[in-house]
Amino acid sequence: MYSKELLKGTLQTIVLRLLSERGKMYGYEITQTVKALSADKIQLTEGALYPSLHKLEKDGLLQTEKLRVNGRVRKYYQLTPTGKRAARDRTHEFADFVQTMRLLLNLQPDTNL
Amino acid sequence: MIPLSEFQVQRIAEDLTMLGFSYQALEEELLDHVCCGIEAKMADGQSFESAYEDIMQEFGPKGMLHVEKQTLHLLTKEQRNMKRLSLLAVGTAALLMTINLSGLAQSVPSLKPLDGEIISNFGMRTHPIKKVKQHHRGVDFKADFGTPIKATAEGKVLKAGVDPNAKAYGIKIEIEHAEGYTTLFAHLQEAKVKAGDTVKAGDIIGLVGSTGRSKGPHLHYEVRKDNKPVNPANYMPEG
Numbered sequence: 001m002y003s004k005e006l007l008k009g010t011l012q013t014i015v016l017r018l019l020s021e022r023g024k025m026y027g028y029e030i031t032q033t034v035k036a037l038s039a040d041k042i043q044l045t046e047g048a049l050y051p052s053l054h055k056l057e058k059d060g061l062l063q064t065e066k067l068r069v070n071g072r073v074r075k076y077y078q079l080t081p082t083g084k085r086a087a088r089d090r091t092h093e094f095a096d097f098v099q100t101m102r103l104l105l106n107l108q109p110d111t112n113l
Numbered sequence: 114m115i116p117l118s119e120f121q122v123q124r125i126a127e128d129l130t131m132l133g134f135s136y137q138a139l140e141e142e143l144l145d146h147v148c149c150g151i152e153a154k155m156a157d158g159q160s161f162e163s164a165y166e167d168i169m170q171e172f173g174p175k176g177m178l179h180v181e182k183q184t185l186h187l188l189t190k191e192q193r194n195m196k197r198l199s200l201l202a203v204g205t206a207a208l209l210m211t212i213n214l215s216g217l218a219q220s221v222p223s224l225k226p227l228d229g230e231i232i233s234n235f236g237m238r239t240h241p242i243k244k245v246k247q248h249h250r251g252v253d254f255k256a257d258f259g260t261p262i263k264a265t266a267e268g269k270v271l272k273a274g275v276d277p278n279a280k281a282y283g284i285k286i287e288i289e290h291a292e293g294y295t296t297l298f299a300h301l302q303e304a305k306v307k308a309g310d311t312v313k314a315g316d317i318i319g320l321v322g323s324t325g326r327s328k329g330p331h332l333h334y335e336v337r338k339d340n341k342p343v344n345p346a347n348y349m350p351e352g
Binding site for chain 2: 026027028029045046047048050051052054055058070071072075
């Protein structure tokens with residue numbers, strides 16, 4: 001499991017990217033998918049996920065749809081056009097960031113720099 | 114995976130309603146979340162009761178309402194920022210005050226130690242046992258045995274337990290905060306902290322009881338500024 005500090009700021013990127021891959025998902029499904037894809041290393045807490053989903057919806061990046069399933073209401077999230085752009089931008093930005101971090105954390109600096 | 118029965122879903126829905134959500138859409142969503150979690154655990158062979166318990170545990174000690182609090186907090190953040198900006202315009206004095214308040218909010222007493230009715234106010238009163246008029250140094254909250262008591266600001270525990278010099282207080286806790294403030298919690302059933310511990314605002318520090326000079330379960334709560342009792346009602350949110 002990664003520290004809270006490290007994960008802070010990555011949650012929105014994870015959610016946006018996941019939805020751009022899978023289309024429509026509901027809260028519980030997102031937590032389980034992230035858990036499985038990250039081999040249990042990232043466990044989204046409900047206290048982090050739901051506030052973030054509601055914020056993304058409010059900001060117009062996600063739209064929702066409610067369906068009745070097994071006698072209860074299930075709320076599905078999917079990307080809006082703005083959300084799709086944001087998903088692309090943030091995924092690129094993060095991939096770039098990872099590369100930069102790799103350079104910075106490399107303990108044997110390249111002498112040709 | 115076998116879906117929960119209508120009866121089971123109904124029961125969970127009722128439990129959630131009992132918690133007292135104010136954001137209905139989230140309550141509905143968390144109901145589905147809890148049900149999904151239980152179904153997955155039951156598919157792994159757990160019983161309904163134990164699966165339900167485990168899922169609720171996953172919400173942490175602050176529980177589900179904390180998720181609601183976080184969500185509402187995030188959703189209203191921009192409005193709060195706007196408010197802060199307009200405050201800036203009011204002038205330097207107002208600005209200084211805002212900074213002061215937000216900085217100190219966590220370090221001087223500013224919460225209610227528990228959600229309960231105040232049954233005896235600060236100031237002159239007829240003592241309920243001694244039947245004489247005297248100054249009440251704190252406020253009394255009505256609460257059942259075992260009700261959790263929260264620290265009302267961050268601070269350091271000075272004393273926890275029965276003080277031989279003040280046996281009337283029973284099991285009590287004293288916490289030292291910034292700016293010369295201390296808080297005192299008396300007649301506890303149990304102290305969950307010990308002298309020297311540091312606490313954050315909202316941490317559970319003990320349980321309501323009726324130890325010392327007390328007629329029934331209640332919390333006696335004092336706030337002191339430079340060792341002089343002040344009215345705790347002025348150091349908690351209104352209502």
